[in-house]
Each structure stands twice: as structure tokens, then as C-alpha cells.
Amino acid sequence: MSKLSYTKALNRALGDALAEDPAVFVLGEDIGAGLAGPTLGLLERFGPGRVVDTPLSEQAFTGMAVGAALAGRRPVIEFQIPALLFLVFEQLVNQAHKFSLMTGGQTGVPLTCLVPGSGSRDGWAGQHSDHPYSLFAHAGVKTVVPATPTDAYGLLLSAVRDPDPVVVFAPAAVLGVRENVTWELAPVPLGSARVHRAGTDVTVVAVGHLVHDALAVAEELAGEISVEVLDPRTLHPFDWAALAASLERTGRLVVIDDSNRSCGIGAEILATAAEEMRLIAPPRRITRPDGAVLPFARDLDRALQPGREQLRHTVRSVVKNPWR
Amino acid sequence: MTDRQFLHLASTESRYRMLRLIRGFEQLALGLVKSGVITGGIHPYIGQEAVAVGVCAALRPQDRITSTHRGHGHVLAKGADPGRLLAELCGRVDGLNQGRGGSMHAADLSLGILGANGIVGAGAPIAVGAAWAARQAGEDRVVVSFFGDGALNQGVLLESLNLAAMWQLPVLFVCENNGYATTLPAATAVAGSGTGRAAAFGIPAVEVDGMDTEAVREATELAVRRAREGGGPAFLECRTYRFEGHHTMERRMKLRYRSAEEIEHWRTRDPLERAGAALTDGRRTAIDTAVDAELAEAERFALASDHPDPAGACDHLYADGLRPRAGAVA
Numbered sequence: 001m002s003k004l005s006y007t008k009a010l011n012r013a014l015g016d017a018l019a020e021d022p023a024v025f026v027l028g029e030d031i032g033a034g035l036a037g038p039t040l041g042l043l044e045r046f047g048p049g050r051v052v053d054t055p056l057s058e059q060a061f062t063g064m065a066v067g068a069a070l071a072g073r074r075p076v077i078e079f080q081i082p083a084l085l086f087l088v089f090e091q092l093v094n095q096a097h098k099f100s101l102m103t104g105g106q107t108g109v110p111l112t113c114l115v116p117g118s119g120s121r122d123g124w125a126g127q128h129s130d131h132p133y134s135l136f137a138h139a140g141v142k143t144v145v146p147a148t149p150t151d152a153y154g155l156l157l158s159a160v161r162d163p164d165p166v167v168v169f170a171p172a173a174v175l176g177v178r179e180n181v182t183w184e185l186a187p188v189p190l191g192s193a194r195v196h197r198a199g200t201d202v203t204v205v206a207v208g209h210l211v212h213d214a215l216a217v218a219e220e221l222a223g224e225i226s227v228e229v230l231d232p233r234t235l236h237p238f239d240w241a242a243l244a245a246s247l248e249r250t251g252r253l254v255v256i257d258d259s260n261r262s263c264g265i266g267a268e269i270l271a272t273a274a275e276e277m278r279l280i281a282p283p284r285r286i287t288r289p290d291g292a293v294l295p296f297a298r299d300l301d302r303a304l305q306p307g308r309e310q311l312r313h314t315v316r317s318v319v320k321n322p323w324r
Numbered sequence: 325m326t327d328r329q330f331l332h333l334a335s336t337e338s339r340y341r342m343l344r345l346i347r348g349f350e351q352l353a354l355g356l357v358k359s360g361v362i363t364g365g366i367h368p369y370i371g372q373e374a375v376a377v378g379v380c381a382a383l384r385p386q387d388r389i390t391s392t393h394r395g396h397g398h399v400l401a402k403g404a405d406p407g408r409l410l411a412e413l414c415g416r417v418d419g420l421n422q423g424r425g426g427s428m429h430a431a432d433l434s435l436g437i438l439g440a441n442g443i444v445g446a447g448a449p450i451a452v453g454a455a456w457a458a459r460q461a462g463e464d465r466v467v468v469s470f471f472g473d474g475a476l477n478q479g480v481l482l483e484s485l486n487l488a489a490m491w492q493l494p495v496l497f498v499c500e501n502n503g504y505a506t507t508l509p510a511a512t513a514v515a516g517s518g519t520g521r522a523a524a525f526g527i528p529a530v531e532v533d534g535m536d537t538e539a540v541r542e543a544t545e546l547a548v549r550r551a552r553e554g555g556g557p558a559f560l561e562c563r564t565y566r567f568e569g570h571h572t573m574e575r576r577m578k579l580r581y582r583s584a585e586e587i588e589h590w591r592t593r594d595p596l597e598r599a600g601a602a603l604t605d606g607r608r609t610a611i612d613t614a615v616d617a618e619l620a621e622a623e624r625f626a627l628a629s630d631h632p633d634p635a636g637a638c639d640h641l642y643a644d645g646l647r648p649r650a651g652a653v654a
């Protein structure tokens with residue numbers, strides 16, 4: 001048994017992906033030195049032809065990755081800051097994602113984006129604290145938010161092997177999480193949810209680092225309310241069958257999601273559950289505010305993020321006073 | 325694939341044939357836009373044919389290109405089947421992209437055509453990536469990125485010039501300066517010059533007469549040879565002109581941004597006439613007749629092709645076959 005950190009899990013997945021397929025290469029800013037962690041040691045192991053340090057040219061190197069993918073390679077781009085994805089929406093959504101359909105299936109674009117440090121990083125303020133996974137799910141780009149080290153390993157490996165573009169968001173709040181690993185690390189299929197804790201009164205769907213908050217709250221409430229914690233792991237494609245099965249057991253739904261409220265993934269989960277699934281109480285969601293920009297001061301930053309206090313309160317109200 | 329396939333551009337006569345094919349194709353397509361068979365309209369390439377033909381004549385089959393919203397000429401010159409391209413414009417199942425791409429996204433990966441592109445400048449980094457991959461694989465392929473003068477003001481193009489130069493990649497940046505980005509004169513939009521911008525990145529840059537197929541071919545051959553030998557990227561600015569509007573909508577909108585004199589002046593420099601004048605009347609007529617027959621067959625092929633089944637509207641959305649959930653229509 002060994003302790004595996006989340007960042008080390010990403011690092012192992014990249015190393016294994018590079019080792020198993022010569023078409024794979026990693027590119028990004030300061031990745032040779034392993035500044036963010038996931039690429040540490042890869043340059044020494046695989047050389048500059050497979051681990052490519054890029055200039056600060058997000059649009060060019062993301063478009064370059066699309067071109068390399070069209071020419072048979074499998075690029076993995078590491079982004080230093082989640083907000084950089086706004087710069088490359090063109091290359092990811094308008095080009096990479098659309099190529100398969102627009103070419104009538106002549107080609108896919110097997111490109112992976114890895115965003116270690118997504119979401120609030122305490123003190124990084126407005127332009128460094130976004131968690132833009134809902135935007136990619138909305139656009140139809142395969143979108144993954146692992147919550148644990150083993151899932152981080154397994155989902156990143158699957159993302160790199162996938163024939164379509166995939167964005168992997170590694171929340172800043174879980175990068176330091178460590179997990180006892182007793183079994184072989186294995187790929188985790190995209191589109192498969194994970195029930196972290198079974199329950200009978202209410203299903204809490206938690207995204208990314210909030211899985212850990214949901215588990216803590218479920219534990220606190222254990223004598224009072226039986227909470228099932230479901231981690232979708234992949235936001236697009238979403239494991240709707242797993243959600244339906246969970247709601248068959250509980251009939252009540254709370255979603256906790258660290259993206260903005262309007263058009264966020266939480267809204268989609270609620271809407272789908274309301275349209276198609278068995279609910280005995282109105283579903284609720286806990287999110288950042290509409291169109292939120294995270295303020296700098298720590299207390300202000302925290303005030304806008306979904307947290308345990310709100311979750312505890314919402315779970316209680318959904319179970320005890322569903323119509324209020 | 326062998327170079328033999330590119331015999332279609334190996335002689336002056338075959339280049340005339342391709343100029344004529346592109347011209348005739350565009351005229352045919354204009355007619356189909358007018359009659360409503362092609363929806364959405366097209367960006368006609370008429371007048372600029374010398375660039376596509378001259379550049380592609382210097383390429384091998386394994387070389388690749390990225391193209392633009394005005395891409396029919398590039399796609400044909402790189403060897404695409406006119407019938408399948410026309411079927412694509414008509415949104416038919418036998419189109420290059422099974423009717424999923426249309427004029428602005430026409431692609432034939434098997435011929436190294438990495439797609440026309442609806443976003444100005446977007447092809448440049450894609451070309452850089454394809455060139456990087458070829459170099460890494462030890463292949464001597466080069467990649468051409470076609471773009472207009474409007475793209476000179478897209479940041480991603482400048483970033484791409486930098487990457488290509490820093491990494492000495494076999495990319496040829498071909499700017500088709502037709503004087504306008506839609507209605508905006510290049511003279512009022514581009515500070516300095518296109519070649520000056522490329523030169524600032526250490527990329528050899530030349531200006532070429534984009535109405536002269538042979539001049540374009542010769543300049544491209546030099547650049548391609550250097551790139552294949554590891555000499556890195558090059559930049560060609562082809563001075564050319566489009567005889568038609570920016571888009572087929574333009575006529576209806578009655579836009580006036582070019583004088584009749586200006587258009588007439590450029591028409592006297594028609595690349596098709598220039599190339600045709602080098603042939604005997606007999607040869608020219610024979611080629612014209614053959615091209616017309618080929619285009620008639622292309623039209624017959626395109627119009628005989630089925631419309632796609634609406635049930636398959638989301639086919640190929642994902643390379644792994646993932647089906648999206650239904651939208652408004654459950």
C-alpha cells in the first residue's frame with residue numbers, strides 16, 4: 001500500500017500514456033521544468049520531442065496541437081491557468097471539437113487539455129480562479145473533473161486514449177489530496193459516475209473537489225439523514241443512468257457545483273432530473289452566483305463558492321421541508 | 325500515393341487546365357447559388373486562381389494544406405474531385421464531407437487537405453502543427469497555409485509565424501492579398517506590410533505577382549525546396565484580386581467599395597487569359613471542351629447525389645460514435 005497524491009497521479013498517467021503510445025506528446029508552458037507538477041520528470045524520461053516547452057502563445061500552440069492531431073499525433077496540452085481556456089475557445093470548440101462532424105467523420109481530433117489548478121486558489125483573484133467546466137460541457141466537448149487521485153489517473157489516461165478532444169479539469173482544491181492505493185491503477189471510462197457513499201434519503205451530486213465536502217457533510221449528518229454521494233466524474237458525456245438509479249433509491253436531489261449558476265452544469269442536472277427522473281421533492285443546487293467573478297480578499301472569495309455550510313442546510317431543507 | 329498523381333499540375337498546359345477548371349467550377353457554383361440549389365452562398369475565387377494553381381503545382385501529393393473561407397480553388401488544385409466538392413457545396417451525401425461541411429469546411433484528409441476554414445487565420449496554427457508532426461516523424465512533407473490579407477491582423481497568425489520560425493518548421497505561409505478584407509481595403513488595415521511582418525520573425529518573405537501562375541509556382545518551388553531541406557518556413561505575399569464580390573450575398577446588398585475602373589484594370593490581368601495565351605488556339609479549345617465536359621459530369625454527379633437523412637444529423641459529432649441527447653425535438 002502506498003500514498004498517492006493527486007498531482008502525482010496525473011504525473012503517472014502522463015508518463016504511462018507517453019510510454020504506451022509514441023503518438024502521444026505533451027506541450028505547454030514551463031512543462032519541461034514541471035512547474036505545475038504533472039509533467040515533472042517527463043522531459044528527462046522522454047526528451048524534448050515528446051515534452052515540448054512552448055512560448056506563451058496559447059492560440060498558436062493549441063491550434064498547433066489540432067494540426068498535429070490531424071497529422072496523426074495525440075497531443076496533451078497543459079494549461080497554467082484555467083482562464084487561458086477563454087483564449088483558446090476558438091481552437092478547442094470551433095476547430096478541434098467541430099472537425100469530426102464538419103469533415104463527415106474523415107477525422108477526429110484526439111487532443112487532451114489538462115488544467116491543473118482549476119477553480120479558486122486562494123488569493124489569485126478574478127483572472128486566475130475560474131472553473132470553466134460548464135462552458136465546455138455546454139459546447140459538447142468531453143469534460144472531466146476527477147475528485148480523487150485514482151480517478152485522476154484513470155480519467156486522464158482514458159482522456160488521452162480517447163479519439164475526441166477532452167478537457168480534464170483538476171481542481172486546485174484537490175491537487176494535494178492523497179489516497180491509499182492498494183490496487184493497480186487502472187483507466188476509468190469516460191462517462192461513468194461513481195457512488196462514493198450509498199444513502200437512502202437524498203442524492204448529493206458533487207463535482208470535483210466538492211465530492212470531499214459532500215462526503216464530509218454526509219458523514220456529519222449520518223445519524224439524521226442518509227445521504228448518497230454521487231460523483232459524475234465526467235460532465236459530458238454525463239452518466240444519466242447512474243443519476244436515475246440513485247434517484248430511484250432516494251427521490252431527492254441536491255447538486256453542488258463550483259461553476260456559475262446560470263447555464264451551469266448544476267442547472268442541467270436539475271433540469272434533466274425534473275424532466276425524466278423520479279423526484280419526491282423539488283431539486284436544489286448550490287453554485288457560484290450568476291456570472292460570478294471571484295474577488296481577491298479571502299473572505300469574499302469564500303463567500304461566493306459553494307461550501308459545506310450551504311450544503312448541510314440545503315440537504316436538511318430538501319429532506320425536511322421540501323417545499324420551502 | 326505517388327508524385328505521378330500530381331501530373332495534373334506538372335505542365336503549363338495542365339496548369340491552364342486547372343485554372344480553367346477552377347474558373348468553370350466557380351461559375352457553375354454561382355449559378356447553383358442563384359437557383360437556390362446551394363444554400364448559404366459561397367465566397368467565389370474567380371480572379372485568384374493563379375495562386376492556388378501556382379502553389380499546388382510546387383507541392384507533392386503527401387504535402388498538406390490548410391485553406392480558407394474562399395477555399396474551392398485550393399481544394400481543387402490540391403487534387404480534390406470536382407464532383408465531390410460540388411456535391412459538398414450542395415449538401416449531398418456524396419460530398420467530400422458527406423454534406424456536413426459545405427463550402428467553408430470542405431476537406432479531403434486523404435489528399436492532405438486539412439480543411440477550408442470559416443475562421444479567418446485559423447488554419448495557420450493547424451498548418452504549424454501538421455508541419456511539426458511531419459518533422460518529428462522524419463517525413464519530408466511541407467504544409468502550406470493559405471490566408472487572406474485580413475488574416476494578417478489576427479494575433480494567432482503572428483503567434484504561428486513565431487512558432488514556425490523558432491522551430492524552423494516546413495511551413496509555407498501564403499498570403500493572398502486581394503486588396504480587401506470584405507469591404508476593408510488592406511491599405512487602411514495593415515500597418516507596414518505582410519512581408520515586413522514575416523521578416524520581423526526572421527522568415528524569408530517575398531512578394532509575388534499573384535495573377536501569374538508561373539511566377540507563383542517558381543517562388544513556391546524555391547520556398548518548398550528550402551523547407552524540405554530543413555531551411556524552415558517562408559512567406560509569400562501574392563498580389564491578386566477577386567473579380568466577384570466577397571460573398572454571393574454581396575450583389576443583393578449592393579455594396580460599393582470598389583470602382584468599376586479598378587475591377588476592369590485587374591480583369592485585364594486575368595490569370596486564365598495569361599495562361600491561355602501561351603497555348604495554341606486548338607489546344608486551348610480542346611482543353612476548354614474537356615473541362616466543360618468534366619464540369620457537366622461533376623454537376624450531374626452532385627445533383628444525382630441524395631440529400632442526407634435528417635436522422636443522421638448528428639452522425640460523426642464524436643469520433644467514438646457517442647450520440648448526443650436530443651435537443652428541442654425529443
Ligand SMILES: Cc1ncc(C[n+]2csc(CCOP(=O)(O)OP(=O)(O)O)c2C)c(N)n1
Pocket residue numbers: 393394442443444445471472473474475476478502504505506570
Ligand atoms: C476571425 C474572423 N473574423 C471575421 C470573420 C468574418 N469574415 C469572413 S471572411 C472576412 C474577410 C476576410 O478577408 P481576407 O482574409 O482578406 O480574405 P478574403 O475574403 O479577401 O479572401 C471576414 C471579416 C471571420 N470569418 N473570422
